[in-house]
Amino acid sequence: MTSLALTDLVADYGGERVIGPLDLTLAHGERVSLVGKSGAGKSTLLGVMQQRWRHLGAALMPQQLGLVPSLSVFHNVYMGGLARHSTWYNLVTLARPFRRDIDAITPLLERFDIADKCWAPVGELSGGQSQRVAAARAIHQRGGFLLADEPISALDGPLAERVLTALGEAYPTSVLAMHDVELALRFTDRVVGIADGRIALDEATHRLNARDLLELY
Amino acid sequence: MRHSATVRTSLGFVALALVCLLMADFQISAHDPWAELGRLFLGVTRPSFSAMDYLGEAVVRTLAFAFVGVGLGAAAGLMLALVFRHRAVRTTCAFIRAIHELFWALIFLQFFGLHPLTGVLAIAIPYAGIFAKVYAEILDESDPQPSTVVPHGAGVVSALAYTRFSQAWPHLASYTAYRLECGLRSSAVLGFVGMPTLGFYLESSFAQGQYATVGALLLLFYALIATLKLWARPRLLPLYLLAAPFLLGDGLPIRWQSVSRFFTEDIVPEPLRQGEGVAGLVPWLGDILANDALPGLWNTLLLTQIALVATGLLALMLYPLVSQHFTGRHATGRLRGALGHGVLVILRSTPEYLLAFILLQLWGPSMLPAVVALAIHNGGIIGHLVGQRSNQITLRPDAPRGIERYAFELTPRLYGPFLALLFYRWEIIMRETAILGILGIATLGFYVDSAIQEIRFDRAMILILITALLNIGVDVLARRLRNRLRLRHTASCEP
Numbered sequence: 013m014t015s016l017a018l019t020d021l022v023a024d025y026g027g028e029r030v031i032g033p034l035d036l037t038l039a040h041g042e043r044v045s046l047v048g049k050s051g052a053g054k055s056t057l058l059g060v061m062q063q064r065w066r067h068l069g070a071a072l073m074p075q076q077l078g079l080v081p082s083l084s085v086f087h088n089v090y091m092g093g094l095a096r097h098s099t100w101y102n103l104v105t106l107a108r109p110f111r112r113d114i115d116a117i118t119p120l121l122e123r124f125d126i127a128d129k130c131w132a133p134v135g136e137l138s139g140g141q142s143q144r145v146a147a148a149r150a151i152h153q154r155g156g157f158l159l160a161d162e163p164i165s166a167l168d169g170p171l172a173e174r175v176l177t178a179l180g181e182a183y184p185t186s187v188l189a190m191h192d193v194e195l196a197l198r199f200t201d202r203v204v205g206i207a208d209g210r211i212a213l214d215e216a217t218h219r220l221n222a223r224d225l226l227e228l229y
Numbered sequence: 230m231r232h233s234a235t236v237r238t239s240l241g242f243v244a245l246a247l248v249c250l251l252m253a254d255f256q257i258s259a260h261d262p263w264a265e266l267g268r269l270f271l272g273v274t275r276p277s278f279s280a281m282d283y284l285g286e287a288v289v290r291t292l293a294f295a296f297v298g299v300g301l302g303a304a305a306g307l308m309l310a311l312v313f314r315h316r317a318v319r320t321t322c323a324f325i326r327a328i329h330e331l332f333w334a335l336i337f338l339q340f341f342g343l344h345p346l347t348g349v350l351a352i353a354i355p356y357a358g359i360f361a362k363v364y365a366e367i368l369d370e371s372d373p374q375p376s377t378v379v380p381h382g383a384g385v386v387s388a389l390a391y392t393r394f395s396q397a398w399p400h401l402a403s404y405t406a407y408r409l410e411c412g413l414r415s416s417a418v419l420g421f422v423g424m425p426t427l428g429f430y431l432e433s434s435f436a437q438g439q440y441a442t443v444g445a446l447l448l449l450f451y452a453l454i455a456t457l458k459l460w461a462r463p464r465l466l467p468l469y470l471l472a473a474p475f476l477l478g479d480g481l482p483i484r485w486q487s488v489s490r491f492f493t494e495d496i497v498p499e500p501l502r503q504g505e506g507v508a509g510l511v512p513w514l515g516d517i518l519a520n521d522a523l524p525g526l527w528n529t530l531l532l533t534q535i536a537l538v539a540t541g542l543l544a545l546m547l548y549p550l551v552s553q554h555f556t557g558r559h560a561t562g563r564l565r566g567a568l569g570h571g572v573l574v575i576l577r578s579t580p581e582y583l584l585a586f587i588l589l590q591l592w593g594p595s596m597l598p599a600v601v602a603l604a605i606h607n608g609g610i611i612g613h614l615v616g617q618r619s620n621q622i623t624l625r626p627d628a629p630r631g632i633e634r635y636a637f638e639l640t641p642r643l644y645g646p647f648l649a650l651l652f653y654r655w656e657i658i659m660r661e662t663a664i665l666g667i668l669g670i671a672t673l674g675f676y677v678d679s680a681i682q683e684i685r686f687d688r689a690m691i692l693i694l695i696t697a698l699l700n701i702g703v704d705v706l707a708r709r710l711r712n713r714l715r716l717r718h719t720a721s722c723e724p
Binding site: 091 | 374375377378379380381382383384386387388390391392395396398399
């Protein structure tokens with residue numbers, strides 16, 4: 013995979029400019045966090061990336077998660093791997109999952125503390141549990157890179173870190189919209205600060221500290 | 230109150246029905262109607278199950294035609310639902326569902342004869358049109374978000390199965406189960422035009438005056454529908470669907486020359502066949518319109534409007550039977566409620582056609598049996614749905630009781646949903662009214678049936694076409710009225 017680039021990007025919503033014009037390039041092996049106060053345009057920017065780069069093999073974690081409430085946790089995670097299997101294999105799995113997929117997905121659920129919910133419909137889970145299911149799905153997809161909008165917004169403390177670590181291990185290349193500045197600094201290599209739809213800051217993480225980022229808020 | 234649009238519309242409908250009533254024919258011409266009715270009741274209370282082979286075959290064939298027909302209809306409907314956004318598909322579906330199962334059966338009888346294919350297609354085709362519409366509505370209501378995160382490269386079928394279908398599954402399943410019940414009724418009624426299902430056995434038992442067998446057939450039919458939930462288990466359905474095609478019976482073999490003759494000769498308009506050319510078409514069409522279509526249309530409309538108001542009145546009278554606000558919630562109340570449910574189940578699971586057939590045997594030919602049959606069946610359905618709706622209402626503790634509770638508390642609150650349901654069934658009542666003509670009441674179906682008896686299929690096709698257009702027209706009108714009166718409707722109150 014070569015580098016991913018957006019040039020001269022603009023996005024309007026209801027006749028008003030929400031994004032851009034801006035240029036942004038994502039290099040292979042680079043973990044980028046998007047930070048900025050709410051309404052700055054992070055989600056819109058990430059949405060554009062998700063739309064444009066989906067066909068390049070991106071794994072997506074939108075803010076609304078995109079889970080199917082009537083399906084079990086297992087099936088929602090399995091959906092990440094739909095493209096790896098034939099149609100008939102997927103249809104059989106819907107009725108009766110294969111052992112090897114269960115064996116592949118269970119460790120992921122154990123790592124996220126939701127193994128006991130494996131066969132529960134996602135509609136019955138809490139917000140934090142659902143978010144972990146969406147993260148597991150993104151990891152199970154084994155895509156080329158990850159685009160995640162607030163992947164840990166409903167998680168706290170150790171669980172949030174555990175999910176970020178797992179996502180980081182699975183995806184050396186990623187863009188994460190983050191509201192927690194400290195975690196953004198710890199878990200990504202490059203921070204892009206968004207203010208009023210434009211790039212207000214673009215710096216390697218090791219040259220930044222939390223106070224530098226506060227100016228954005 | 231007179232200023233509310235809802236009340237004005239209702240009064241308009243009642244006035245129209247009264248005018249229609251003056252012009253309609255409501256005569257009991259039977260020799261001794263009450264004695265006949267008495268014999269029928271005796272038959273139902275003392276049914277004879279001695280002819281087990283006979284009864285068993287009626288039940289098995291009825292089930293087999295229902296399963297194969299509804300199964301094929303559902304599969305085709307599902308495919309069509311996926312492309313339902315195309316105008317051509319929507320129009321085609323509206324058209325094929327505007328033609329009643331019995332008309333489809335009459336058409337297929339001409340070229341497939343008494344082959345099982347006739348009965349199967351007669352159910353599958355109109356049902357496919359209905360399934361397509363309702364499935365498309367259900368799928369549209371599912372959340373589109375999950376489809377946007379499906380990995381790139383996943384097949385269309387896999388993606389749909391995991392996102393749209395998985396979300397809509399419970400609704401799709403419950404609607405399909407409901408249609409299966411309708412399919413059982415359709416299948417039973419197809420017997421009246423010669424398919425080997427319940428209607429056929431009923432008709433011949435009636436003709437031979439074997440009321441005990443008639444009673445047994447009716448009781449079996451009610452038992453079949455009342456216990457549907459017990460035997461139609463999701464796990465058993467694949468088994469039923471696999472077995473059903475082998476239980477349709479052999480019928481008579483298809484004569485392929487009659488198939489080709491049907492398309493190349495029978496349905497070609499007479500003037501064209503006689504070489505009179507297009508110029509001959511105008512007087513020919515004029516003749517059909519003046520002698521068949523207009524009288525049939527007139528009687529169909531007359532009967533529909535009377536039956537619609539009768540249905541509404543009956544539904545308003547019946548709903549307290551299943552409303553907790555009238556039956557009460559304690560032990561005796563629940564018992565009363567269960568009894569009420571039983572009555573309504575019997576009313577609504579009797580197909581109009583079957584009921585009209587029985588009443589016609591008892592009272593002789595006039596519009597009366599048709600109106601009573603339509604009102605009983607449809608009133609039973611709407612009464613049941615309105616009663617269920619009333620149970621969602623919470624009354625204040627000191628609310629009045631009895632007739633005052635009915636007139637001041639509940640009926641005004643339920644009137645909107647009631648009207649929505651009634652308008653929803655308007656098209657269905659009209660479609661059924663047209664079809665009851667086959668029994669000898671002079672609605673459109675009567676003229677279609679006569680044209681077929683006279684082996685003038687070109688005329689029959691034109692009349693069926695007119696009936697379909699009439700149904701589509703009423704459907705559009707009812708939808709407009711519902712929108713104007715801001716009445717909401719749900720898919721579950723379909724035919």
